[in-house]
Amino acid sequence: MIFSNAKVNGFTLLELLIVVSILTILAVIVVVVINPSQILAESRDAQRISDSAAIKTAVPTYLLANSTTADLDGPNHTTSCSGEATQKVFVSVPSDNGETAPNDLPVGWSYSQVTSANLGKVDGAGWLPINFNSGQASPLSNLPIDPTNTFATGQYYMYTCSRGAGTYELDIKMSSAKYGQNGSLDKMTNDGGDNVGRYETGTSLTIGPPDYSHAVLNTSGLVSYWRLGEASGVNAADALGLNNGTYVSSPTLGEAGLLVDDENTAATFNGSSQYVLVASAKIIGGLSSWSIVAWVSNASITLRRPIYAERPSSGNDLLKMELNSGTGNIALTYRDDVGTLNQPIGTASLAGGPHLAAITKSGTASAFYVDGAAAGTATLTATDTWTNAGIESRISADTSGQYLNATIDEVALYNVVLTPSQITYLYNLGISNQ
Ligand SMILES: [Ca+2]
Ligand SMILES: [Ca+2]
Ligand SMILES: [Ca+2]
Numbered sequence: 001m002i003f004s005n006a007k008v009n010g011f012t013l014l015e016l017l018i019v020v021s022i023l024t025i026l027a028v029i030v031v032v033v034i035n036p037s038q039i040l041a042e043s044r045d046a047q048r049i050s051d052s053a054a055i056k057t058a059v060p061t062y063l064l065a066n067s068t069t070a071d072l073d074g075p076n077h078t079t080s081c082s083g084e085a086t087q088k089v090f091v092s093v094p095s096d097n098g099e100t101a102p103n104d105l106p107v108g109w110s111y112s113q114v115t116s117a118n119l120g121k122v123d124g125a126g127w128l129p130i131n132f133n134s135g136q137a138s139p140l141s142n143l144p145i146d147p148t149n150t151f152a153t154g155q156y157y158m159y160t161c162s163r164g165a166g167t168y169e170l171d172i173k174m175s176s177a178k179y180g181q182n183g184s185l186d187k188m189t190n191d192g193g194d195n196v197g198r199y200e201t202g203t204s205l206t207i208g209p210p211d212y213s214h215a216v217l218n219t220s221g222l223v224s225y226w227r228l229g230e231a232s233g234v235n236a237a238d239a240l241g242l243n244n245g246t247y248v249s250s251p252t253l254g255e256a257g258l259l260v261d262d263e264n265t266a267a268t269f270n271g272s273s274q275y276v277l278v279a280s281a282k283i284i285g286g287l288s289s290w291s292i293v294a295w296v297s298n299a300s301i302t303l304r305r306p307i308y309a310e311r312p313s314s315g316n317d318l319l320k321m322e323l324n325s326g327t328g329n330i331a332l333t334y335r336d337d338v339g340t341l342n343q344p345i346g347t348a349s350l351a352g353g354p355h356l357a358a359i360t361k362s363g364t365a366s367a368f369y370v371d372g373a374a375a376g377t378a379t380l381t382a383t384d385t386w387t388n389a390g391i392e393s394r395i396s397a398d399t400s401g402q403y404l405n406a407t408i409d410e411v412a413l414y415n416v417v418l419t420p421s422q423i424t425y426l427y428n429l430g431i432s433n434q
Contacts, residue, residue: 041176044147044155048172049179049187051144051157052201055170058132058139059202063166065135072161072168074129080112081161082207088112089209092127092145092157094119099151104432105209106218107421119145128159148175154197154261154433160207167204173433174199181263189263197261197434212259212410212429213239221291221416224283226276226395228409229257229264236267236276236395243393245278251396258295258354258409261433271300271405275397283393284413285310285319286386291360291414292321293426294395297353299406301328307357308411309398315388320398321359323350323406330357330368330375336382344378346370354409356427362417372427374420 011019063070073080073088080088087109093099095113105111114127120142124131127145132138148155158171171193174180179187181196193200194214210218216225217239225239231254236245247253247267251274255266269275284290294307306320318335328351335341346368350357358369361380368375395411396404410430 038176038178042178045174045176045179045187047147048174048199051146052170052172052199054140054144055128055159056201059130059168061136061139062130062132062134069135070166071134072130072163072166074124075131076124077112077129080129081163084163086110088160090127090129090159092119092143092149093151094127094149097150102151102428102432102434104425104428104434106215107419107425109209119143127157146172158198158208160209162204162207165204167202167207169193169200169202169205169207171195171198171200171208173197195434196263209434211434212262212426213264215426215429216293216410216412219414219418219422221414221418222412223415224278224411224413226278226411227264228253228267228276228395228411230254230267231265236278238278243279243283245276245395248275248277249273251275255407258297258407259430264410266295266297266407266409268298268407269396269404271305271403273403275403276395277392278395279393280390281393282310282317282319282386282391284415285317285391285393286384287415288384289360289362289415289417291358291416291418292412293356293358293414293418293423294321294411295354295356295409295430296323296350297355297407297409299323299328299350299353299404301326301349301351303402304331305402305404306333306394306396306398307404307406307408308393308395308413309402310391310393311399312388312391313399314390317386317388317391318398321357323404327351330359330370332359332366332368332378334361334366334380334382337385337387338383340382342378342380342382344368344376344380346375348373348375354407356423356430358418358423358426360417360423369420369423372424 079085090112094116101111118125122132122138126143146156161168187199193205195211224243234247252268304325309320316339320333322331324331328349330346348370364380367377
């Protein structure tokens, strides 16, 4: 019986399945633990860190060699440092790479680019305009260039200068999770600068373009600014510390923020009970000039409802930046002591989004803006006489039981009329990956 005890030497189906499962798990572990795209991103970031160190050595060396004749915007520019007539952000993206420079710089600033052929030159013709050959042998043979170097990714180098102070700033964008915002080696958030989307180095970190929140904080006339970025709790901080608010009925905190490339979060309100009580007082109500600016997304447009309101629990005084019913168009309600009511509606919708909503008022002239573009004007007949007691300021609700269902972010109040170009800048900055 030769065959009776024969044994098949091979795998059973079950064994095969176990082996395949183990191999699959191992493959997933390899991808998760090793993550090739993050390794590449980290190696690019390592180059960026080393490039910034090289520039940080080269610029002071140049300044030392040219103490009285140092020219921080180089031989090809004369008034392009901060505070001068043609303020420039010098960028490493070449002018002939087919991209258009984004429109995301503060009013009065523009990008300066050179051609690919000149990009790395150290004699003032390169992207960083200093002539490093002046008074010395250049410590750099070529200017460092970002390993990605496109406007589309936001990954490029930026240089700005301040002539009187003899200072400069170098801004670099990290691309890996490790060195990015909230990463384990976060280089961008806590560098002492004013842009959470950039690794800022140099001798003054407030020359280059700021991030959205710093742009708001830099704007004169700001009287309150709620970022709504708290992860938990009931405190809704005013970045100025003047009108700290309270989250009422637990709106959803920690929602994805409505700004591009900014980890600060937003809050979602349910439209029935949740709001921020920002002050037990009026803030801009009754002022002749004011501006309200806020980001809003996924709003219910079934009913006309407030993004921001100031109103007493009883009495006529009333101010609301709203979404109109049906269309979601930006709208204003403004009413004075004696009950004169104005309810103009703008020409553009805030449905969907994220959108930037802004209303300005100067005397009887009000103007609407959606996403940085003009969206209608109105002439008000209500006066600025506000005397009712018990006025409250609220986000996403008023004191008459109206609640907005929406995600709201970055609510700012000003006691001045923002210009159209200021509002356009804020919008472009909010959607920029700078
Ligand atoms: Ca920074
Ligand atoms: Ca800066
Ligand atoms: Ca926020």
